[in-house]
Amino acid sequence: MNAETRNNSQGKGRDTAKPKTDTAKLPHLATLAEYAVDTWQRGILYADVIRQRGNQYQAHLAERVPNVLNFLSEVVMSGKDLPRPVNYWLVRIVPPHDKPADHMKRPFVVIDPRAGHGPGIGGFKVDSEIGVIIDAGHPCYFIGFLPDPIEGQTIEDVMQAEAAFLERIIELHPCPEGKPAVIGNCQAGWQILMTASIRPELFGPIIVAGAPLSYWAGWRGRDPMRYTAGLLGGSWLTAMSSDMGAGRFDGAWLVQNFENLNPANTLWNKQHHLYANVDTEAPRYLDFEKYWGGYVYLNDVEMQYIVDNLFIGNRLATAELHTSDGVRIDLRNIRSPIVVFCSYGDNITPPPQALGWITDLYGDDEDVLTHDQTIIYATHESVGHLGIFVSGAVSRKEHHKFTTNIDLIDVLPAGIYRATITEPAQRNVVAPINNFELSIEPTNVASVREIVQPDPESDRRFNAVAQLSKINLGLYRQFLQPWVRHTFTPQAAQWLQAMHPLRVSYEWWSDHNPLAPQIAEAAIKVREQRVTIDEDNPFLQMQRIVSKAITQTLDQWRDMRDSGYERAFEWIYDSPWMRILAGQTGSDEPARAVPCTSVDHDTLVQQKLAKLRAELAEGGAVEAGIRALIYIHRFCSSIDERRANLMLELHQPDCHRGFDMASFRHTVRRQANIMRLDEVAAIVTLPQLLARDNPARIREIAYAIERTRDFAPLSAAEESGLSQMLKVFEVAADSPALRLP
Known part of the structure; x- marks a missing residue:
């Protein structure tokens, strides 16, 4: 027996052990090589999508009327032509040839929010509010806006413009089925309800989706955005931001507030999801980013009115607002049915803020009946804020049933109702996807109160914020505002706006960058040679584990931050000196203003x-x-x-x-x-x-x-x-x- 045989038989030979080790490592080296190539290719494709995003952003801003409306439309009225001009416009949605509108049906009007982004989100894809309206055969109109406000325009001017638009629609459609049904998304919800309170005769049923109406409301341990004004000392910072913008408030700051609510999505998930699915995700990503990056402006007067009277003052929910000619803006004046659609998954407009105005204005069910008010509320279990008026699944279910049953909603007697949409008990397996049933259950103010969970102590804190905000705003206007306005000229304001972090994130990487042509050329070659790896690749699995860990870490940090915000807010505004400063001298005082009732x-x-x-x-x-x-x-x-x-x-x-x-x-x-x-x-x-x-x-x-x-x-x-x-x-x-x- 030679030495090699002897070593093999004893299991100690070096030559035998080495091949076994190499054989074990080869699959790992192969999968690592596959993952390395895939990572490099994904990186190139990801960079190219971001390049396209930058190009799209610049092209979108260059449009005369930037919007993401994905339906053919024609202008009916321009707000610039009104006695009090505004930057709003009314367009008619031109239906496809195979889905003509039935002009015997009541028209619908969709109003998008002016909350930092541009218009069109209610119809930026087929499965949308506008798409559902077209499928149902109703004439459809859309109220949008331009990026820049008209100098001097106010919230009241916008309300008057919306009323003028509705008057025009009623002239075009003397419809026997009733007055126009109006859908207001997010900020457009409170805006259209304010208009309806002073011009109730113009409105059919009103649907407000994800619309904040009672800004002090919220659940303890959640909804941290409502604490922001208190922690910043009130609305003085809003005034200073407008002054630094030479009279314009940059909507990018509002979008930044939304981004801050979910740092895991902002800092990681959105980018990683695109990277991980770059072969298929680009079209959807670019469509959404066109809307998300379409920042608009508000006048300083408009923004200050919103923050002082709504966000901080909460005066809409207590009928304390008046127009310039003394008309009280009281939501109890509305005679059309109001459908409130909100979601438990919405961290921007949670159910308490969407429904709290009901418990603010009405003490009991008798109060609702004597005001001849019809209110229907519907809640979703999980969809996020934008999903309320963007999600295709929500459009095919909730918005489809609201639209096709608009006449049922219109004839409901006065009272509080809860709408639920479910699959029928005996569902046909070949039935269409939108085969759902709408059920409307009579309920009461008490059931709404269980959702809202009003807290008098919390209201006292927010009342203190409102009083402190007036003091700080007065101090700012007296001592700092003249200096700020003198320093920030229109040219300086434009430079500051261009350097906003959100704008820079779109601007820095586009075809204007010298490296962009090389990336674009490399992306073409990668797409030609692209080979995806198996889903069970261990390194790909490790990537997902790391991504999940990053998300969990950011979520934990967010929860700690939000908890700290809440504790700090309560500590500051529960202190005796803050109560004294706010004029709260005794615990027997009402936590908030009690809505008054007309003497008649x-x-x-x-x-x-x-x-x-x-x-x-x-x-x-x-x-x-x-x-x-x-x-x-x-x-x-x-x-x-x-x-x-x-x-x-x-x-x-x-x-x-x-x-x-x-x-x-x-x-x-x-x-x-x-x-x-x-x-x-x-x-x-x-x-x-x-x-x-x-x-x-x-x-x-x-x-x-x-x-x-x-x-x-x-x-x-x-x-x-x-x-x-x-x-x-x-x-x-x-x-x-x-x-x-």
């Missing part, structure tokens, strides 16, 4: 009640049928769209002669109020109403009422009520002696 309100309520009593026996078979349906379903826990649409069928014979939705809405709401006023008398007088119609018409309406069994099994109470009503109609149809002359 009680008188008007009594007049309306007297009128309802006089109308108990007025009407005919249609009024009787609507009253009967309300009676049958008075114990029903929800109103689904099929049962509600049955009321429309009672008017069906008149549809070909022209259906008057306004008249029908008035009839339904009046009969609901009569039933609330005196249910017994309302039922007793049914024969008098039926006596005014012929037997054929009575039997037709009775048959429509009986069809309520077709939709779902009736409860015992509903079945009893249906039998009772059918008997009343049968007697009336078979008793010609009861016919009134």
Whole structure:
């Protein structure tokens, strides 16, 4: 036996051990090499996408009317032509040839937020609010804005412009189905509600999506953005930012506030997601970045009004605002149904801020009814702020059901309702993706209060912030403002705005950079030779683990930061010296201003009640049928769209002669109020109403009422009520002696 054989048999030979080690390492070296090549290729492609983003940013700013609206449109009115010119404009969305608009349907108006970004987000893709409206066959309009405000324009000027736009739409669409339905996203939500409070006659149903209305509201341990003003000492910094901008407030600062809320996404996730999916993610990324980087400006007067009266003062939710001619901006003046859509996943406009105005303005359900207000709220469990009006899934579900059931929403009687959208119990597997059912459940102010969770102690702190803000703003205007305005000329302001960190992030890397051509050329070659690696590559798995660890670390830092903000805020504004400075001398003082009621309100309520009593026996078979349906379903826990649409069928014979939705809405709401006023008398007088119609018409309406069994099994109470009503109609149809002359 030679030495090599002897060493092998003993397991000690160096030559035998070496091949085994190399064989074990080769797969790892191969996967490492694959990952290294893939990383290099992804890096080149990522850099090229960022280059395209810079080019897109500069081209977008060069547009005459920068927007991300992805639908053909034509200008109808320009706000520059109004007596008080503004930088807003009204356009008509031109529907595709295969989806023409039905001009017998009510028009919709989508208003995008002027919150730092440019307009168009409500229609920047097919699955959007505008896309849903087009699919439903409604005429659609869009209200957008230009990047720069008109010198001297105010929030009140914008409100008047919105009213003028709606007047124009009503002229173009004298629609029998009703006044325009209006959708206000985010900041446009509070803006359009302010307009509706002073011009309620112009509005059909109003949908506000992700709109902050009660700025002091929020849950403890969450919603840190509401503490910002208190920690900065109020709105003096807003005034200084506007002065440094030579009278313009840079919307990039608002976007920066949004970015700061989620540092993990801002600093890492967004970039890593693009890098990790660079082969497919570029189009979606560039589409969104075109909107996200389209910064706009506000006038100093506009921005100061918003911060002082809304963000810090919270005066919209307590009806303390007035127009220049003394008209009070009171949301209780709105007579159109208001749909409030918000999400528990929204950290910019959480549900308390979207719904808190209801508990601010209304003490109880009777208060809602006496103001003849209809409020429907819907909540989403997880979607983020932009997803409320951008997500395709939300558009296909929530916005689709709101749009297709806008007439149902319009006729709901006064009260608080909760809307839920679910898949049907017996869903057809081949049904379309938007086969959902809308159910509207009558609820009360107490249920809203459970969501909002009002906290008087928290309100006292924010009230102290509002008082301190007035003091600091006065000091700034007295001592610093003249110096700042003298220092920052228009040229200096432009330089400062151009150097904003968010703008620089778009500007620094584009075709203007000398290295860009080399990257663009390399990206072309990489795409030609691109070979992706297997998903189970261990180094790729390690990359994902590291990315997840970075995200978790940034999230933990965010949570610690937000907790520190909250503790600091409470420590500062709970201190006795701050309470004294804010003028809070005792704990028995109200935490916030109590919304006042018009001195004539009680008188008007009594007049309306007297009128309802006089109308108990007025009407005919249609009024009787609507009253009967309300009676049958008075114990029903929800109103689904099929049962509600049955009321429309009672008017069906008149549809070909022209259906008057306004008249029908008035009839339904009046009969609901009569039933609330005196249910017994309302039922007793049914024969008098039926006596005014012929037997054929009575039997037709009775048959429509009986069809309520077709939709779902009736409860015992509903079945009893249906039998009772059918008997009343049968007697009336078979008793010609009861016919009134």
